[in-house]
Structures are given as C-alpha cells and as structure tokens.
Amino acid sequence: MTLQHYLVISAILFSLGIFAVLTRRNAISILMGIELILNSCNLNFVAFSRFVTPPENIDGQIIAIFGIVLAAAEAAVFLAIILAIYREFGSIRPDEVDTLKG
C-alpha cells in the first residue's frame, strides 16, 4: 500500500459524497453525502501523516480526530434542523422546501 492508494480511495469517497449531495432527494441522504466528504478528508490527513511527515510528527492524525468531532457536531445540528423542517413542512425533501426564492 503506497500513498497513492489512499489518495485514490479518498478522492473516490469525496466524489461520491459530492455526487450524493447533488443527486439525492432526501435530506438524510444529503447528510450522509456530507459525512462521506468529511471522512475522505480524514483519510487524507491520516495517510499524509503516515507517509509524508516524519513518524514522530502526528499533526495529521490530530487534525483527523478533530475532523471526526466536528463531523459529529455538524451531524447533530443538521439533524436538529431537519427535525424543524419536518415540523414546518411535513417533508424532508429539499425540493418541497421552497418558500424563499427570487
């Protein structure tokens, strides 16, 4: 396993995440896409930390841990907002949430 393997995997994960955000018609699936994007970043950081920086330098792994924490916080806020949307609109399909336009 070389650095390239990890980078290719994380690039695929990132693209799948963007794809999910752009095409899914359900707020929960969009959230899953966002999680994929954030996890691909964490994978990148850990891979770079293993292959690029010297072994005693664990900056990349620490950034990845913070990335996990922030992804969890973001998921919590997102789910809370989805709940508010469901109460107001009776649906969590983004195309039905369209009172603001112009």
Place this chain on the structure above:
Amino acid sequence: MDFKNNIESILYFTPEILLIIFAASVIILDLFVKNKDSHKVAYLSLVGLVCTLVATLYISSYIADSSLSLFWGMIRLDKFAIFFKILLVLATSATILFSLRSEEIDVGLKGEYYALLLAVTLGMFLMASSTNLLMIFISLETVSLTSYILAGFLTHSPRSSEAAFKYITYGAVASGTMLFGLSLLFGMTGTGNLAEISQQLPEVLAAGEITGLGLLIAITFILAGIGYKIASVPFHMWSPDVYEGAPIPITAFLSVASKAAGFALFLRFFYTGFQAEGILQSVDWSLLLAVVSALTMTIGNLAALPQQNVKRLLAYSSISHGGYLLMGGVLLTPEGLGAILFYLVVYLFMNLGAFFVVVLVANESGSEMIESYRGLSTRAPLVAAAMLIFLFSLTGIPPFAGFFGKWLLFTAVIGKGMYWLALIGLLNSVVSLYYYARIIKAMYFESSDEEESFSFNKSTFALLSVFVIPTIFIGILNILYNYSDKITLQ
C-alpha cells in the same frame, strides 16, 4: 520563530476567555430569571462584550507594534487581529441592541440566543487570528455551526427553518470541500503552520515534487470554504435565502460580522501563506480572485435590481459589497489591505444602520417589502433621513463615508494597474444607485394609505445616531489622520 507555550499564552488570550465565561454565565443567569420579558440576559451579554473590548484594548497597548505567536503557533496576536476583534465586538454589540428592539425573538429562548451570539463572536475572534490549518478549520466550523442555529432561531416560522436548512446544506459541503483542500495542502508541505507552508511551498515547487496545477486545485478547494463565508460568486447562492429567512438582527450580523471574519481569514491565509514570489509564478491565484471579484459585484448588483423585499435587496447588495472588498484583496499591496480594512469599518456602520431601519419599519408595519416604506418621510422623518444617508453611503455618493471607502479601494486598484477591474467596479456603483434609489423614491416621493406617524422613543434615535454620525464623518476623518494605512499584517 519563537512560539509562546500554552501557559504563557493564557494572559494574551483573556478576551476570548472572557467571552467563554460570559457565554456560560448568560445560560446560568437565564435559569434564574423568572420574568420572561426581562432583558437581564441581554444586558449581561453586553457587559461581557464591554469587558472583552476593554481586555482587547489593554492587550493591544501591551503588545504595541510587535506580534506574538500563541499556543505553539496556533494563533497570532498582531494589530491586524486586534483590529478585527474590535470590529467584531462592535458588530455583536449592535446586534444585541437590535435584538432588544426587535419583536421577532422568541421570549422563552433568550438565554440560548445571547449565549450563541457570544459563542459565535468567540469563533470569529479565532478566525481573525488563526495561523494553523487545524485552527482555521475549527474556528470556521465554530462560526458556521452557531450561525446555522441562529439563522433558524424562529422555531415557529417556516421561513427561518428553511433558511437554516439551506444554510447548513451549502455550508457543510463548502466546509467539507475546504477541509479536503487543507488536507492536500498539508500533504504538500507536511506542516500545518501557515508561515512554514509559505516557506516550504516555493521549495517543493522548485524541486518539482508538486506541480502548479496540484496547488491550484488545493487553493480552489480552500476558496470554496472562504468564498462561502464571504458570499462570493459562485458560492453566494445561500445568502439571499438565508438573509431573507433569518431574524433581522441575525441577518445584519451575518452580513457584517460573518463577512468581516471571513475577510480576516481570507487576508491572513493568502497574505501570509501564498504571497511568496515562487508561488505566484506557478499559480497566479490573484488573477483568479480578480475575476471572482468582478463576477461577485456584477451578479450581486444585477440580481438586486428587481427585488421587492428590502431584506433580500440588502442581501444582494451585501454580496456586491463583498465583491468590492475582494477587489482590494487581490492587489497584494499595503494600500489594498488598508483600503479593505477601512471599507470594512465603513461598511459596518452603514450596513448595520440600514438593517436597524429595517428592524424599526418591520416592527411598526409588520412587513419588509418596499411598499411599507412609502411615505416614511412624513410618518417618521428622522428615520427616513437616516435611511437616506445609509443608502447614499452604500452607493458611494460623497460626502458620506462609503464614498471615501470606495475611493481608497479604487485608487489602490488603479495604483496596481488593474484598470479593467476598477472600471467594472465603477460601473457597478452606478448600477447599484438604481436599486437603492427605489427605496428612497418610496420613502420620499410616494405616499402611504396610512397617515398616522410612527412613534419611536428617544433611545431608538440615540442608537440610530450611533450609526449615522460615523457614516457621515468617518471618511473625512480618515483623510485627516490616514489611520487606515497604519494597520499591517505580520
């Protein structure tokens, strides 16, 4: 570079610590306030902001012209950071004063509201001073997550929930993309510190370890996150919807403070990380940003033309002002930096003032449409005159401060020889007069069906004059004292 360790840094971190203490105290005080109509929590958060301001000023006199790297290089304390901290404290205080006047905020949730406002200010303080990739991302997320909640704060309003939903969907994708760009940058240099990145990048570029294209991709990804915070094209789509749906004080806050913090991050990131000659030769990111800036002001102004809702109109106008500001950011000259910082101060006063008038009219008429401004000159002459001054200043008509702000920006752009950008900026200023004049026309030349005058108390006028007086005089003062040139980035 000498870093302060964690213990030594705490003294210089006092303003942020005060913000955390007061945010926690606001929540605790809220538990003991029985009368839900009382404004005790708001006053406590104002006291907190005043303490923070005093601490910031004290530290600024303590460090004078030097600059310090705190917490092993995580954040940097210099005049630039202190300038933004003062600006942000002023913007947050104004938001709290607006919230006291506004009738939108749910009375049962005051404690959370003010605690979140203090928390978002803390995030913005960190945004203005972070010099490490990790710190940049954490501060950006702190600001974003709290802003999502504040935008959706009106739990009974579908518009507000929708605004929060759109905000978080765009925001989460933008910050995820930015983190991906940061991870690429980390991989290229093997360090998270901006100063070290700026040293490493020319070396690895010269050695052929990375290509200019790879660096351009990383920069573009990072720009997604920063561009979304300052609402620049093509990451501006969220802002009209969010500004229209959010409570008016939060709209004012997002359009001024959030944008200022975004610019602080943008300037520090690009000026300290990517200004080296070796980087600019292989990746000319400043030209890329010049195009983004031209597009941002043009699209913002053109989209503002047909708007009927004043909040939405001001949202598009705020996008175009982001474009003007970005114009100074691409120059990489001290004049450009000084012009941006001065324009941010001017923009703070004139834009917050305009939003305060929107709050007042929305309270009295219950509507944010241009129709409700008809006959304002007879129903509330002073408020109409104040709005006139803010709108003329936003357009850039002399002798108001907006004119001097734009003048500094344009002279900086022309001084660098980018005539096409200055020309686009000038044309945009002319276009913007049209939509600002529609509000003025409604206020002064159309009459309303209702004749009764609005009644405002004295404190409202006092608060209004806090924004009117700087909008009139700050530009002239700047010519006399030239203080906009004295803040530098270290």
